[in-house]
Amino acid sequence: MKQQLDLKAEVTPQNLGEAIQQAIEIEIATIPVYLYTYYSLNREPDQSAISNALSQALVKKGLPQQEADTIALDKSAEIMVYANKVGALIMSVAIEEMLHLSLSSNLKQALAGQPQLVNKSPDIWPAYLPGHIPPFPINRAAFSLDQLKTFLKIESPKPLQEEQTNVRTLPYATIGLFYDKIKQCIAHCDLQYNTEAAQLVPGRGYYAQNNIDTVYYDKQHKPKFVNADDGADLIHVVDRASAIRAIDAIVEQGEGNQGSTSLNPDGSVDCCAITPADYDDPDHEELSHFEKFAQIYCQYVDLSNKFNELGIGDIDISQYFVLRLPTNPKTADYPASVQGVSTLLNAVYSYLYVMVEGCYRQKDNTQYELFMFGVHKTMIFILNSLCGDITMLKYTGPDGREYTVAPTFENYEFRVDSSPKSQLIELYNQAIGSTNVISTRIGQRIHDLPDVPLEPYLSTSAGKLIFA
Amino acid sequence: MASIQYSLDNNGCSGPSPSASTPTLSTTSPLELHACMGLNACKGHDRFGTNSCAGAGYCATAEAHTCHTLNNCRGQGGCGLYGSGEEQTKPGANDCAWQGSCAVPIQAERYSTQGPNKGKGTWMLARKLFEERMKTANRNVSPAPYSCGPPEKWLETIMGSYDSCGNSGDKYCSFGFNDPNRNAEELCEKSKRDDTPENV
Numbered sequence: 001m002k003q004q005l006d007l008k009a010e011v012t013p014q015n016l017g018e019a020i021q022q023a024i025e026i027e028i029a030t031i032p033v034y035l036y037t038y039y040s041l042n043r044e045p046d047q048s049a050i051s052n053a054l055s056q057a058l059v060k061k062g063l064p065q066q067e068a069d070t071i072a073l074d075k076s077a078e079i080m081v082y083a084n085k086v087g088a089l090i091m092s093v094a095i096e097e098m099l100h101l102s103l104s105s106n107l108k109q110a111l112a113g114q115p116q117l118v119n120k121s122p123d124i125w126p127a128y129l130p131g132h133i134p135p136f137p138i139n140r141a142a143f144s145l146d147q148l149k150t151f152l153k154i155e156s157p158k159p160l161q162e163e164q165t166n167v168r169t170l171p172y173a174t175i176g177l178f179y180d181k182i183k184q185c186i187a188h189c190d191l192q193y194n195t196e197a198a199q200l201v202p203g204r205g206y207y208a209q210n211n212i213d214t215v216y217y218d219k220q221h222k223p224k225f226v227n228a229d230d231g232a233d234l235i236h237v238v239d240r241a242s243a244i245r246a247i248d249a250i251v252e253q254g255e256g257n258q259g260s261t262s263l264n265p266d267g268s269v270d271c272c273a274i275t276p277a278d279y280d281d282p283d284h285e286e287l288s289h290f291e292k293f294a295q296i297y298c299q300y301v302d303l304s305n306k307f308n309e310l311g312i313g314d315i316d317i318s319q320y321f322v323l324r325l326p327t328n329p330k331t332a333d334y335p336a337s338v339q340g341v342s343t344l345l346n347a348v349y350s351y352l353y354v355m356v357e358g359c360y361r362q363k364d365n366t367q368y369e370l371f372m373f374g375v376h377k378t379m380i381f382i383l384n385s386l387c388g389d390i391t392m393l394k395y396t397g398p399d400g401r402e403y404t405v406a407p408t409f410e411n412y413e414f415r416v417d418s419s420p421k422s423q424l425i426e427l428y429n430q431a432i433g434s435t436n437v438i439s440t441r442i443g444q445r446i447h448d449l450p451d452v453p454l455e456p457y458l459s460t461s462a463g464k465l466i467f468a
Numbered sequence: 469m470a471s472i473q474y475s476l477d478n479n480g481c482s483g484p485s486p487s488a489s490t491p492t493l494s495t496t497s498p499l500e501l502h503a504c505m506g507l508n509a510c511k512g513h514d515r516f517g518t519n520s521c522a523g524a525g526y527c528a529t530a531e532a533h534t535c536h537t538l539n540n541c542r543g544q545g546g547c548g549l550y551g552s553g554e555e556q557t558k559p560g561a562n563d564c565a566w567q568g569s570c571a572v573p574i575q576a577e578r579y580s581t582q583g584p585n586k587g588k589g590t591w592m593l594a595r596k597l598f599e600e601r602m603k604t605a606n607r608n609v610s611p612a613p614y615s616c617g618p619p620e621k622w623l624e625t626i627m628g629s630y631d632s633c634g635n636s637g638d639k640y641c642s643f644g645f646n647d648p649n650r651n652a653e654e655l656c657e658k659s660k661r662d663d664t665p666e667n668v
Contacts, residue, residue, distance in 0.1 A: 043635055043636060043637060044637045044638075047643060047644075051644075073644045076643075076644075077643040077644055077645060080643045081643070084636055084637060087635065087636070088636060091635075205551065205552035205554055205555050206552075207552070208550070208551060208552045208553065208581075208582045209582065210581045210582050210586070211549060211550045211551070211581050211582070211634075212549035212550065212581055212633065212634030212635075212636055213634055213635045213636060214581075215581060215634075215636045216636055217636070217637065217641070217643075219643055219645045219646075220643075220645050220646040220651075221641050221642055221643055221645075221646045221648065221651055222646075222651070223579060223587065225581065225586070225587070229553070229582065229583075229586065372537060372566065372567070373537060373566050376536065376537055376550075377537050377566075380535065380536060380537075380550060380633070381535065381537075381538070384635075
């Protein structure tokens, strides 16, 4: 039954667990969206092709060859830098959403018990953030200014100017305000903290602010790191102070600090100078999620203007580095020959959550092995590889146009009659029978994963991980 | 394409027990396994078996691999592109299997992305750790064949192709406004300086 919204509804000790679970599901809802858009990018477009096409158009317009070549090289280099930078920034946000998922899961483990992560990705698209007022549609869509506007709404530090409607969950106007409700409850109520239950804690190498995917190169091909070393890390939630630190880290990374830039009242993007409040770290080296997306948006507009000032017609710069992906696809929409690899990808994506949830049931070295050799390996070498493989495939959509096959990031319901890992292997064997795009290394990597049951009572060797 | 079978018996941690009836004896000395050029402690312990002394080997004896968590065992990880700051302080000196942080061999152009070596050459750090180890062992160390580590282009000629992980592109590259060789030299020079990590 729908309840009348009440933005003033408070988080209390009685509904604290449900509120934190809602926070977890908000974080999970963002991950497939950011990843989908990330995989629509070609971070290394063909610079020669871009430069040659521009040069030819400029010569046709009447410029001398040498001048045309100089301009074309410059503009093509700007595309190279921009495409890679967009990838680095979106990936940096996706990684931090995974951090937020862990922080909110630590909160729940300390205050309300086991976080529920499996099959919590949105089932219906467009999706809506659970409880957000006003609701707004979120698509799994290719990179575009419209998609960036959606990202900015997700991360908006200020309420959106739209009409309110009924919602089912605890309502809130911004994610920061939602976390503030939880924070108020934690700050003012005498709560019991479970300091024994497993959490993902700092100092074990589970989280790194930067990796090679959050790097891009400037025009001189010098590496630029988009996340700061002093940015947020995992926090072991054991008392009121650590719980509040965890919440503050999530909110500051997402929305910045008090007084940070937001969307203009008319919904347009503020491209004015960055303020100190727009950073999320003490040394002002890393922008909030909102401001990262605002920078991408504003630089896209600037770069488009530069191209259009060349006088060679209207140029959509996204043609140089954005794949044509369908919006909100389902595996069932794809040709039968593609469904096998798409299903495998969804099962791998879902198994990630099985493993992370498993980390909240295991401690010490067992947890370490599960996280490092299960979660890390799956993200980098299985899921990322499959996403690269699947985007090499094309299909014809209902509109007759050719599309690149995209990862759909759907929940995969594992059966309970065998382990999820054994089902992953079955799906791999089926997938390689229907397509030849999957790297043979994927099979061995799946085979090397830890075997984690859906629920502890389904394990035949409780407390022990089984590899291979 | 070969399919794979699910088996609880084949445990990747321990492997099957050797049969008592077929004892296995090694009649040759195994090579010390190390992650790259210039990291060998002993004569003849590089991929070609021709090096004359410590630190002068041409190539890794550890199994080549492309990325984080794919190394077989202690000291066989390359490090630099994925992993925590702590992990990235130990190129070629990781504690255990799957804790190696990145690809082997380590091309000269690779830099650390996290920790105190951020923005500096990974091979240079690996070599520094190796030289410290040799100093403790009272061993002289010869110069490496390339003083900043094996260049990517050289590795390609030796290995046929070379690929280290990540989606942000080739570390040896130009958009038309730089000389990639000069960039590699600058990385090497910067890596020799003992200052704070490079940032944005």
